[in-house]
Amino acid sequence: MKNIPSLIDVARRAKVNISTVSRVINQTGKIGAETQARVRKVMRELGYKPNRVARRLRTQEGSTHLLGLIIPNIQNLFFADLARGVEDVAYKHNFALLLCNYDEDELKERFYLDVMQSESVDGIIIPPIHETDPAVLQVVRNGTPVVCVDRSLSNGTLDKVEVDNHIGALKAVEHIIARGHRRIGVIGGPLDSSTGRERLRGYKDAHAQAGITLKSELIRFGDFKQTSGQALAHELLSMSDPPTALFVCNGLMMAGALEAIAALGLKIPRQIAIVGFDELTLADVFNPPLTVVRQPAYEVGKCAAELLLKRIEDPKRPASSLKLLPELIVRKSC
Amino acid sequence: MKNIPSLIDVARRAKVNISTVSRVINQTGKIGAETQARVRKVMRELGYKPNRVARRLRTQEGSTHLLGLIIPNIQNLFFADLARGVEDVAYKHNFALLLCNYDEDELKERFYLDVMQSESVDGIIIPPIHETDPAVLQVVRNGTPVVCVDRSLSNGTLDKVEVDNHIGALKAVEHIIARGHRRIGVIGGPLDSSTGRERLRGYKDAHAQAGITLKSELIRFGDFKQTSGQALAHELLSMSDPPTALFVCNGLMMAGALEAIAALGLKIPRQIAIVGFDELTLADVFNPPLTVVRQPAYEVGKCAAELLLKRIEDPKRPASSLKLLPELIVRKSC
């Protein structure tokens, strides 16, 4: 009634040894055609599902068909899209995906890393919380394949796939400048994340190229969450000599900034122009439609999963590093 | 170098039997103080971590400290928020969360359900793909605690926590009617999901209350994804005698509908009024701000996790059913 069937049950019912059943399942060894058919039939009848736990226990090495993905914030659409990319690839290869959300919290990150190890996943995909993340390095040392996404680790020996944040920010700010703006505020990310730093570098380089001197009072740093975007935009726009354009370094903060702008009753783009990093759900039907740099989040996830799968089947292969190009989508907000 | 230590290694080094070590770890049985100290010391020296896989294999019942959450679509913000609710509760109780995304695909749902069972999670939280979901029922029969969220199962014996979809839709459509509309189009969800049906019932009841006769040509059914919202809104608005207001039954379809409206160049709310189900990221700063019914997604997840935890520690407790109230947020789109 409640017992879920095991190899033994199948074997008994098909009048063969458990090893035969095992071999039928795994397509290993030579098994006669009719025996195979009989075993298959019984498996169907009983609704037999191999017990992954037992399987993993036995074959310490060898695929457990489990991938781990640890993301900073599931509410950030960028990571949701990325997760979909990973998931689709995993599913196609019959891997299940263990997804965890660490909420930018180092303790939680470590907790989940531990869990994944003791679950003995085949490999882990993670955007490290910062560049010298000891917990991640420990996992690597234990021999678990790891690929970094979005953010990288200073240790250069890992597979990674990122977006070219510098180019993305550069293009965005070049565009703002081309529109005639000279006082451009920026709401950046944390400087200890590679994404935060690279995007800021793009902002600075665009200024240098155009021969515009940087004003430090126009540069603010948030934490990639919505409320910080709102607060910083408010600060920036309440200055006595406010910027005429804003560059916001991620999607959540962009949403916050737009709230601040609405609260202040400013008109986009006349009173304040704005371009964001990350596509937003309603960006194209917003009024006005939002100019943003779109990151290929889904593709990042997809490539990362493919890289991870490759490494799992050949742990000795040299590390590769992918850099995908973001795309500036010019709409009406700047 | 690479061998991770097992109970046996610890036992050998501490000159005791493996069962003693096990008992020290689990605080079960009587073990002398000094033996305990010695074993503890050796464990630290060796950096011993119990192998969760082996442990789970042995103790089929008994907490594995793993919860499963299977959601239809991670890109739907409602489910992302819900997941956060579950995750926060789980983490607080030191449970890890295994999260999977089944993409409204029944095959995938079954696949992940299988995975979770063979991972022998302690319990599963899931919005069943439809009301007589045999895969879910099978899991229940196997004795795994399950709580349904968002959507329910016709089998009434399960814990569940849902939102009162009927009230939500009723309030929304009442509001639309109060604004003077008589031809109200609806973009509903699949009728084999309880959410789809309940929301439609709210739509119909509001009409009945106001004595407005239903026009079947104004009622369309999508699949809760963005493109269907767009297509159906387009259909509805291209009719010779189009509706003056739209009620859209989830967030993703709402986004699609807004795209269609923008493409058609219609002005909200003058040419077409609209109210949606689910809060959207930019809803409050949209132009005009969007009137929506907000579901307490985070709370749903939180309650579900708490319920699941309770059931895990007492599988005999009677099933409880929670119904949370959604909230109509009146802004400017209707």
Added chain:
DNA sequence: CTTCTATGCGCAAACGTTTGCCCTGTTTCT
């Protein structure tokens, strides 16, 4: 008619735990 090689399958060990049972001392009770 032997000997050989495949083929098909069973046997049993192993993976790292948990746990019921049993054995040996020591203490306590009567």
Added chain:
DNA sequence: AGAAACAGGGCAAACGTTTGCGCATAGAAG
């Protein structure tokens, strides 16, 4: 003093797999 109770800890079975080895049977080669 003898019995009973208990504390401390060892033994070995079990969980559901995978897999090396070995044993039949059969046809092919000699």
